[in-house]
Amino acid sequence: MGVFSHGKVVTVLQYFTPMFQDYWHTIYPVTRRVDIANDRFSYFYDISSKAMSFSGRFNDQGIYLFPGYDGKDHIHSLEVAQYTLACWLSWRKTDDVYWLNKAMLHSDWLRENQLDDGRWVISHVNPQYSDLGESWCSGLAQGLAISALIRAYEHTSDISYMNAALKAADFLERDFELGGLKRSIAINDVEGFVYEEYPRDKLSGVLNGHISSVLAIFELSHYEERFKISAEENIENLVKILPLYDINYWSLYSLDGVISSGFYHRLVINQLDALSYYDKRFESYKIKFSSYANNLLFATKALINKIGSKI
Template identity: 30%
Template sequence: MGNQLLQKLTLLKRWSKILSGKTAVAVEQGIGKAFSTEKIAGYYNDLTGKVSDTTLLDDQGVPVTVIAGGDHRHFPIAIFQYALGSYDKFLLTKDQKYLTSFKSCIDWAIAHQREDGSWDAFSPIGSVKYTVSSMAQGEGASVLLRGYVQYGDAKYLDSARKAIDYMLVPLDKGGVSIHENGRLYLEEYPQSPRRSVLNGWIFSLFGLFDLSLIDKSYTNYFQQSVKTLAEELDQYDTGYWSYYDLEHRIASPAYHKLHIALLSVMAQLSDLRIYAEYAAKFEKYQNSSVNKYHAIARKVIQKLSEKSDAVIVQ
């Protein structure tokens, strides 16, 4: 009971930071500014806002995350997003300091990748329910593949391939994907029944797409999961806002806006019009103040009634 109270207080602190714009947890994440659909270049989502003078770093220049209780931890997803934001900043500005930041994160990714190709995504931030994640695998692969393109070191390609191979391991065999009747689900939070978090699935797809640009044997997996998600998109539509996952958690305004950006990119990476259609539909929802306030009220009620597994402060 005491731990849950602490987590609720921490959540309130986090929400106040998000609303005041004083945290990197929920910075603006639009469409990437330097990506290509034909080769590995910049990232598909704009993560440059994750890179700032206020980002907490360790002695090696690797981001650390503050969790409930004040502990500082290495959270793989935060590290990978910082790396991708740094690489975009390098491409956009040619400033070598961003390349140095990027390289520090690659070194961390290589050092902490386990033999099976996975990273422990959630235990470091206090989760007792989840460890591995398709989102960590996809973003980690995207970091390593940009490292391979930048430096030409084959070990980065090998590690990226190991990361994606693990991502494709079925849940019932210890992995983070679900293979069901010809469909391929990529699970940020692997469990049964599946949650299928929308943003996590798409970030996972970005990593798979990156590898398919270099190794065409992964193209069919990408296309299979893209088609699967396209057939599920209506399940994320409340009729006035988007759902965060298929357990019907309402998306926060920041995540709803992120959904629009991610779906817009997916429309460019695939030949399926439905992605552009849902991006436009969700943007229309966003432009309604009534819809927004309805979604916020529902989100607050959900957050206060949920039992928190892990809480990030910064």
């Protein structure tokens, strides 16, 4: 794998502008607040293009296949979870039963392929994180799957989908030391936690993946009373740890010092924008990170430092 994910020129261009996009680097628009209030199927930002613009393959059962870094197609539970959520949003956008059927098919896959402890296993090796091994789980996969399964429950009233979402959240909340994904951190006098997207022995702490998990717990708290406290703790914790990702000209992708690409920097801005609807404390960081993205000097510095870290 090269310096940039999937070797895309778009990755470089997005340091300077969101105008250039492709399937792997789509700047998802933040959902209007009135739409979130009026439609329980809506999501914080619109990822429907992840389904509607997919031109890849499906297996014989119609399940989304991820074109892997090894050049082969894989059933990848993280990508399936994201695709499932995107299908739900596509259905609401188009009112086309095609997307409803896709959403239900993939929601069923998530329910049926969840392990007893609530996690989904990923068997595809990411060359950037070869120390994960050949079988791992992800906070991002858990979070996206929770949000997808909530919508399956909302549509069908079938409690099995909600039970799967609750099991997924319980695993997400399990301490890292006990084999879970919630990892305690203490950096520069800041004590908190992250939901690990890549649960390696070494701290990773990917910001966008953590926020996706936070959003899932927040959604689940509207259905299950016991997650209300977790949702509140997540908001306070995120406010506390956000400064760790601020390098005064750009954002860090993760707490092991990896600088965000243009895409992930802009994705986090949109995540913070969505969160600011519920807590205004996130608005200051949305504005701050946006100012970095709009500064040509800062964007160039981030790109140069990103390239330098890969050489």
